[in-house]
Amino acid sequence: MQDNNYLYSFTYNDTESELCKLESRYIFDQEEKNRLLISPLKIAPSSSAFIKNRLDIIAFSDDYTTLIRAINQECITIEGFKVEYHVFYGDTTNYADRLDMLRDIGYNINGYPDYHHPTRTYALCFYEDIWYFGTVIKDKFDWYKHNQKPYSYSNSISINIAKSLVNIAAKANRDMEILDACCGVGTIMLEACFAGYTIEGNDINPKICQSARDNLSFFDYRANVFCSDIKTIQKTYDVAIIDLPYNLMSVATELDLFHIIKSTTEITDRMVIVSASDISSLIANVGFRVSDSCSVSKKGKTTFARKIWVCEKDEK
Numbered sequence: 001m002q003d004n005n006y007l008y009s010f011t012y013n014d015t016e017s018e019l020c021k022l023e024s025r026y027i028f029d030q031e032e033k034n035r036l037l038i039s040p041l042k043i044a045p046s047s048s049a050f051i052k053n054r055l056d057i058i059a060f061s062d063d064y065t066t067l068i069r070a071i072n073q074e075c076i077t078i079e080g081f082k083v084e085y086h087v088f089y090g091d092t093t094n095y096a097d098r099l100d101m102l103r104d105i106g107y108n109i110n111g112y113p114d115y116h117h118p119t120r121t122y123a124l125c126f127y128e129d130i131w132y133f134g135t136v137i138k139d140k141f142d143w144y145k146h147n148q149k150p151y152s153y154s155n156s157i158s159i160n161i162a163k164s165l166v167n168i169a170a171k172a173n174r175d176m177e178i179l180d181a182c183c184g185v186g187t188i189m190l191e192a193c194f195a196g197y198t199i200e201g202n203d204i205n206p207k208i209c210q211s212a213r214d215n216l217s218f219f220d221y222r223a224n225v226f227c228s229d230i231k232t233i234q235k236t237y238d239v240a241i242i243d244l245p246y247n248l249m250s251v252a253t254e255l256d257l258f259h260i261i262k263s264t265t266e267i268t269d270r271m272v273i274v275s276a277s278d279i280s281s282l283i284a285n286v287g288f289r290v291s292d293s294c295s296v297s298k299k300g301k302t303t304f305a306r307k308i309w310v311c312e313k314d315e316k
């Protein structure tokens with residue numbers, strides 16, 4: 001435990017459960033369990049749609065009295081602090097006891113609390129037989145501003161999926177250069193720019209490309225958007241995200257999908273693809289293998305599910 005300094009709590013609805021687990025495998029190299037995860041990695045909650053809070057652990061113990069002593073030894077002095085009790089899976093501590101515990105902690109911090117406008121928020125929680133105390137870093141949901149982007153269209157992917165795609169693609173590594181191969185109006189690019197990733201976009205449709213550029217500049221993000229068929233792109237990337245066109249009914253469109261994927265394999269060794277159908281055999285046909293995948297459906301709409309495929313170049 002000594003290297004696991006951060007306790008993350010997650011929030012998602014049932015339709016997003018697989019996506020959240022897929023994302024946590026790529027960010028943390030482990031899956032969240034019971035909407036919780038402990039890790040040595042420090043990740044900004046706002047970079048994921050699913051991370052609700054990060055607890056920067058100050059003290060922990062399997063014994064509550066020992067925990068309080070440890071907090072006292074920290075000699076924390078701060079004006080305007082707040083302490084919250086976070087109830088996690090398996091914690092049966094009753095409300096009255098929780099209030100008493102918050103009071104205990106308050107007595108061991110030097111300074112006056114401020115519950116309405118705290119300068120810092122601490123939290124106490126109990127998970128898998130251990131008490132944890134630490135500073136809470138909350139997702140402030142600043143990225144919700146992207147819902148106000150000037151241009152949207154019916155093919156746009158949801159913000160939650162867009163954020164996950166970026167994290168899955170780059171494995172939370174800000175040094176990776178990402179291509180959004182069919183960028184549309186730039187939904188994925190906005191989330192990548194917000195989280196500090198390097199991304200470029202491409203789309204075959206000039207009007208849509210201009211909308212993507214306008215969306216990016218509306219939020220003051222700088223990222224190139226190329227207007228071309230993906231087959232003309234020559235620059236190579238560490239990873240490409242492909243949100244494939246959906247209308248899969250005609251033979252021509254299926255060929256088009258093959259052509260988009262095949263062209264992308266020429267410029268990267270790693271792809272994260274979003275599709276509306278099973279494309280596993282198509283991926284095998286272009287010399288890549290599916291290393292991971294998941295389904296995500298729309299809340300309330302059980303008939304339409306998107307599939308997300310993590311694909312690596314097959315070295316065999």
Ligand SMILES: C[S@@+](CC[C@H](N)C(=O)[O-])C[C@H]1O[C@@H](n2cnc3c(N)ncnc32)[C@H](O)[C@@H]1O
Pocket residue numbers: 155156157181182183184185186187188202203204205208228229230231243244245246260
């Ligand atoms: C599902 S939409 C992408 C939506 C985008 N993720 C968004 O949220 O705005 C697929 C996009 O692929 C583009 N496209 C289709 N064929 C293409 C090709 N050969 N090269 C590049 N882009 C292509 C379409 O113009 C369309 O904008």
